[in-house]
Amino acid sequence: xxxxxxxxxxxxxxxxxxxxxxxxxxxxxxxxxxxxxxxxxxxxxxxxxxxxxxxxxxxxxxxxxxxxxxxxxxxxxxxxxxxxxxxxxxxxxxxxxxxxxxxxxxxxxxxxxxxxxxxxxxxxxxxxxxxxxxxxxxxxxxxxxxxxxxxxxxxxxxxxxxxxxxxxxxxxxxxxxxxxxxxxxxxxxxx
Numbered sequence: 001x002x003x004x005x006x007x008x009x010x011x012x013x014x015x016x017x018x019x020x021x022x023x024x025x026x027x028x029x030x031x032x033x034x035x036x037x038x039x040x041x042x043x044x045x046x047x048x049x050x051x052x053x054x055x056x057x058x059x060x061x062x063x064x065x066x067x068x069x070x071x072x073x074x075x076x077x078x079x080x081x082x083x084x085x086x087x088x089x090x091x092x093x094x095x096x097x098x099x100x101x102x103x104x105x106x107x108x109x110x111x112x113x114x115x116x117x118x119x120x121x122x123x124x125x126x127x128x129x130x131x132x133x134x135x136x137x138x139x140x141x142x143x144x145x146x147x148x149x150x151x152x153x154x155x156x157x158x159x160x161x162x163x164x165x166x167x168x169x170x171x172x173x174x175x176x177x178x179x180x181x182x183x184x185x186x187x188x189x190x191x
Contacts, residue, residue: 042092049062050062067080067081068080091175091177094177118130119151124144
């Protein structure tokens, strides 16, 4: 487990690396520092701003648009999200699925449950009507194959793909989690 202090160190190291990169490019960057840390079940959410703002509280030194870093509490991997994602919490689903490999329920799972329940209670034809109402682009043959497969177990992958494309909105890239460093990275402090 990564503790709060280790998470802060990882972000401080990244802020220093970024500062050095900007210096190497001939820029005159402000120094950045950790502003505060919040615990989440998956990550440490580490907010940052300019050292000048933290020292003076002068709004002239305040940054805008700097989303927080996320430090995985299990493996210490470092990620970053934008402000819209941080405010809305949209990052969490992307993090669970892409970073942690967890399964998250979608509209397709709910559709499968509904179709199975209708088929069990009222039969195959009502289940087919239910499916066609939600996925009108399916042909009658595809609908029959889909319902039959759901009754027997799992739906065919090609038809699940159609359902996913139609029912699950793609993730807006602005709301996604960007990985800075994976779990193989270890801090200079050895943690």
